[in-house]
Amino acid sequence: MISSGSLGLVEAFPNKIPHKPDYSHPKGTSPWPKYGEKPNANTPEVKAWAKLVDWSKVPKLPIRKVKSPGDAPECPKHDVPKSDCWWTCTGCYAPDDVVDCPGKNAWGLTFDDGPQPGTTESLLALLKEKNVTATFFVTGMKSAKAPWLLQDTLEQGHHLASHTWSHSGLTTLTNEEIVAELKWTEKYIYDHTGYKIKYYRPPYGDVDNRVRAIATQLGFTTVIWSNEWDTQDWQLEENTISSKQIVNIFKNDLQTLPKRKNGVITLEHDGDPKMITMARTLLDMGLAKGMKPMDIAQCLNDPVGYNAVPKKPEPKFESVKKPQEELSSSKNEPPKSSPIPDNADNKATTPPELSESDSNDESVSNDESISNGESISSGESVSSGESISQQSVKKVSGALPSSNAAGLSVALWTLAAVAASLVL
Structure with a gap:
């Protein structure tokens, strides 16, 4: 049945009042109108x-x-x-x-x-x-x-x-x-x-x-x-x-x-x-x-x-890791890639080395997806709107290591480097 209680509105009171036989204030100190009298209208x-x-x-x-x-x-x-x-x-x-x-x-x-x-x-x-x-x-x-x-x-x-x-x-x-x-x-x-x-x-x-x-x-x-x-x-x-x-x-x-x-x-x-x-x-x-x-x-x-009605108190949760922190702490997760500094001379640098523990992962070939599961082919545009030639695609795949444990992180790093080189 619909009622104030069944709606869960009674979560907490400002102050829980103890049961007392007489809750009256000391004489002359109550801020409320007197008992048994009409409230004074001239206040x-x-x-x-x-x-x-x-x-x-x-x-x-x-x-x-x-x-x-x-x-x-x-x-x-x-x-x-x-x-x-x-x-x-x-x-x-x-x-x-x-x-x-x-x-x-x-x-x-x-x-x-x-x-x-x-x-x-x-x-x-x-x-x-x-x-x-x-x-x-x-x-x-x-x-x-x-x-x-x-x-x-x-x-x-x-x-x-x-x-x-x-x-x-x-x-x-x-x-x-x-x-x-x-x-x-x-x-x-x-x-x-x-x-x-x-x-x-x-x-x-x-x-x-x-x-x-x-x-x-x-x-x-x-x-x-x-x-x-x-x-x-x-x-x-x-x-x-x-x-x-x-x-x-x-x-x-x-x-x-x-x-x-x-x-x-x-x-x-x-x-x-x-x-x-x-x-x-x-x-x-x-x-x-x-x-x-x-x-x-x-x-x-x-x-x-x-x-x-009283505002329901905010639920109290134990501190939790942010989604990115949870991902980076999981097993076989690659280290975070470093963004290209603003003052880089648009020159690609060598991608980070992978540890031997990643060597059991399958390799990423030319036909495998690199970003969001989609392969990059000739004529496909990148974020800058420019196309990557077939030769550039080979250059990208050749630069990739044989392991994909680093997966997405390394691929994105490489794409950024290639995109920067195209501006030269």
């Missing part, structure tokens, strides 16, 4: 990132209201214009939103809100047992608490994507705050894995055309989930739903598969042990119905799944 980094956006192409839509910072927005009592394409309150999907997998029975397996030490490891073990890959939509703030889990996820061949930094509803943020949420998460993942993320999922699915326009210009693709395929497992942590209810929801979803032309993308989470137990149950149910779990990159036939 040099965010100002520089904001310049990547052509703001004339971003719709001037209202900032949505929210009861508590970080929550999903409230839907207004009045009708929302269709041109807003606000998913949260109208269920609108834009043409470029990733909602389904194109392939029949393809199952885009996704998990949000991690990484979470203690539960993400259990999920990784489950997926390894089932031999399937998934996409992990991680938040920047949780990644900063457990960056080794990003590397563990990639090493198992899974796919990383963004769930923003603080998990705030994006339509409730200013333009610059949206930039900060997306780019800080991208930067953290890139700095700690070498992978530059391509896909993001807006928290709560909260996206409108303003958010889309900003995200698209920053290089991100919006991924939501298939209609009615939210497993509702996030309620397990809040004890507002039972495991039996989730199973019944998923069972009803499975009954719609025969009528579907495309595959599906499901929404699950990895923030609580109860979610991992439920993930096993749902995975077994889907596999029994012929569903084919895969990460979003594979679901979309995207062979890379990122905007940038």
Whole structure:
């Protein structure tokens, strides 16, 4: 199956991060936004990132209201214009939103809100047992608490994507705050894995055309989930739903598969042990119905799944001899011929003597090839374009020794000398 790991892209990380229960920096020294808070939009980094956006192409839509910072927005009592394409309150999907997998029975397996030490490891073990890959939509703030889990996820061949930094509803943020949420998460993942993320999922699915326009210009693709395929497992942590209810929801979803032309993308989470137990149950149910779990990159036939990947390290080989050195070191190989000096008076000199060890080789006659297996006859041209007469050919063959152990080297030396004499 196509995944980041199966493509051999995970060769080495910039630095392998040790597993630590708390990877937080000493107080006041972390270069990253604070945990649980929206990133500050008034920083040099965010100002520089904001310049990547052509703001004339971003719709001037209202900032949505929210009861508590970080929550999903409230839907207004009045009708929302269709041109807003606000998913949260109208269920609108834009043409470029990733909602389904194109392939029949393809199952885009996704998990949000991690990484979470203690539960993400259990999920990784489950997926390894089932031999399937998934996409992990991680938040920047949780990644900063457990960056080794990003590397563990990639090493198992899974796919990383963004769930923003603080998990705030994006339509409730200013333009610059949206930039900060997306780019800080991208930067953290890139700095700690070498992978530059391509896909993001807006928290709560909260996206409108303003958010889309900003995200698209920053290089991100919006991924939501298939209609009615939210497993509702996030309620397990809040004890507002039972495991039996989730199973019944998923069972009803499975009954719609025969009528579907495309595959599906499901929404699950990895923030609580109860979610991992439920993930096993749902995975077994889907596999029994012929569903084919895969990460979003594979679901979309995207062979890379990122905007940038780590450069594979150059292979290290032992030093080897150059081809000419290998030839000259082989048995019975003639010594290298010396080129005619530039200041030679165009006079041929005597060819080098051959050792007695070469006397067993066959002789080269007038009819044998001298260069590249081709014989030189009267009227045949040499590199200078001049022809060699029959008498010259006899002169060449007579100058050759009876052994051809020197073969090509001596022949070439002799030809060069004869060619030089013709210029006289």
